[in-house]
Amino acid sequence: MGIITLLTDFGLEDPYVGIMKGVIMGLNRAVSIVDLTHRIAPGDISGAAFALKESFSFFPPATIHVAVVDPGVGTDRRPLLVKSRNHFFVGPDNGLFWPIIQSDPQVLMVHLTNQNYFLPHISRTFHGRDIFAPVAGHLSLGIDPLTMGERFMNPVSLPDATPTLEGDTLLGRAVRIDHFGNVISNIHREELARFLGNRQVLIRVGKETINGVVNTYADGPKGKLLALFGSTDHLEIAVNSGRADRLLNIDEGKALPAVVCHAS
Amino acid sequence: MGIITLLTDFGLEDPYVGIMKGVIMGLNRAVSIVDLTHRIAPGDISGAAFALKESFSFFPPATIHVAVVDPGVGTDRRPLLVKSRNHFFVGPDNGLFWPIIQSDPQVLMVHLTNQNYFLPHISRTFHGRDIFAPVAGHLSLGIDPLTMGERFMNPVSLPDATPTLEGDTLLGRAVRIDHFGNVISNIHREELARFLGNRQVLIRVGKETINGVVNTYADGPKGKLLALFGSTDHLEIAVNSGRADRLLNIDEGKALPAVVCHAS
């Protein structure tokens, strides 16, 4: 009766995700499998790490989260199991789980070495199928993580992603464009409140300036830029009935812009 | 053992849909969740309403359908629960459920006001997660809709979407392009039969004219326009082994053309 979530950069054209589900269900017919997303940009480890951190806590305790964004598949990068806040995480040790690991002093990390919990034949190109899916299937049956490998303490990290304070400016950046063209920053509601105190905020992004923060996507005139706190309480640039990414000329594949907050 | 379907304009790039599933499964681990589609065009309420009406009756009685196309999220638009034909519908009161409401004199509508059935913290930007998913989870556990809010009678409606008779012409319009490029109209098989009586039909769409209605997509020469009744018995313009939208120069984002029937 467990739950396994899947997050990958595999896309939906190929049967790769379905194959992983077949492997899991061959081990545990009663598990529920939920797709988080399979449209992480190919190889975008930090984007995947952000999406996973944003999502996992909405699932019940003991959920197993399999994440496979794995440009180093088949090299000597380690397969990893993480237990944190009573959730399990399975995938490559390449930074995917760093935001979760970093924020939990009691995290348990296991280097997956026990091949009894892998498929019999392990390819060099598809560890989602051969290692991570079967490990998740066994975990969902109640196997103890510590029988699956050895504890270790030096996981691969990601660069620090928090905003910096420069003089009287809070210097953040856009970290993600969502499906609606909303530009999501790394500036958290509480961080901005601490920075501002009693003052009003002026936000600069690209060549545009936004005055203050509103409450909903429908606030303000149609077609105009606005700023609000999104569903994870991060500052977000949006357009009422439009796309902020287009208005800001953020093209796919281009670097995401800085999001700079001044107090006024 | 209940079933919950999800229909949104959230797309599949972000983990939003997965997060809604996590919330539901945290309340009812045994429910089955089915995606209807998450690729409704952003904000396309009438497209979503059409897709939902086309789909719901193929599910077993007591299925709960959650629909979130919600440009007014966080404003004073009401969260809504509808019971019709022994199915349940949960989402914003913005017209999404109008075709279902309009066609059922015994419909029950409830304005969702009881916060006991919401998440503890309600954002202004993601009621799919904070209101509609938890309401659906509680409903699937057998909670009585009338404990979740107050009955009301004045839901938001959509403009009339049925064809009109002008002289000896039945004036319909294209309402949707499907994945195959088929152009689906609002003209129902029975309506056309009533209009035609014993006569033959001549169909005009854009600059093209089609003579008569065939039975299958493979009828007629390859690459030529044809008309047939699709899987919901609406008149549909298609091309044998091709795309009708391209042949008719219907670009994405442009207004959909009129579909005009003459009797001959």
Add this chain to the structure above:
Amino acid sequence: MGIITLLTDFGLEDPYVGIMKGVIMGLNRAVSIVDLTHRIAPGDISGAAFALKESFSFFPPATIHVAVVDPGVGTDRRPLLVKSRNHFFVGPDNGLFWPIIQSDPQVLMVHLTNQNYFLPHISRTFHGRDIFAPVAGHLSLGIDPLTMGERFMNPVSLPDATPTLEGDTLLGRAVRIDHFGNVISNIHREELARFLGNRQVLIRVGKETINGVVNTYADGPKGKLLALFGSTDHLEIAVNSGRADRLLNIDEGKALPAVVCHAS
């Protein structure tokens, strides 16, 4: 408690796949439904046949695989049930199951004619909903395939898809581009080994030449073409941290190139 997989060219914009799931769950509430992919190119029967053959064996015995790539829907092409290697396959008789049929001398094939296992009303345009989904639902309840129609022996075949030997050259071809831009050929690891013996391989594709086969996508310099055996042990052209389809100028919709192996 059975498993039903779905593979179609229906895409994810329309509610067609969700509707099929509703029909199945109306017959068997306890079945698990898994999407293989719904993004087969419209009408691409051989691409679907390849994806299905690559996937089915990773599912547990008795899994039912429904495949609907069906340009001839509504014509006299037969609806088909195949039992092979203790898996079931349901869909149109148009070559979709040919690779599975061809490789199993003990295959059972049934022409689905018993309308008791279809929906009451059968459209001419959506047999996935009206025939294949309900047949799969009934099968998952344990109905005997032989009560569903008549055995037959002359299924529709596909052209031979194996590489050919011309002098001292193994002449294969690209059969699929995956989500990462990897170009997957029809040359199996064992076939190449038999051809080469003790010799080294030189691979030509388009105007490019690749020397030898590496083990992982991360082998070799970034941005350079490489060849390796992919997750189904077929020879695959890839680029470390890039897309082989772009480097080889393979545009969407264009014919896929030959993949030619020389011994050196």
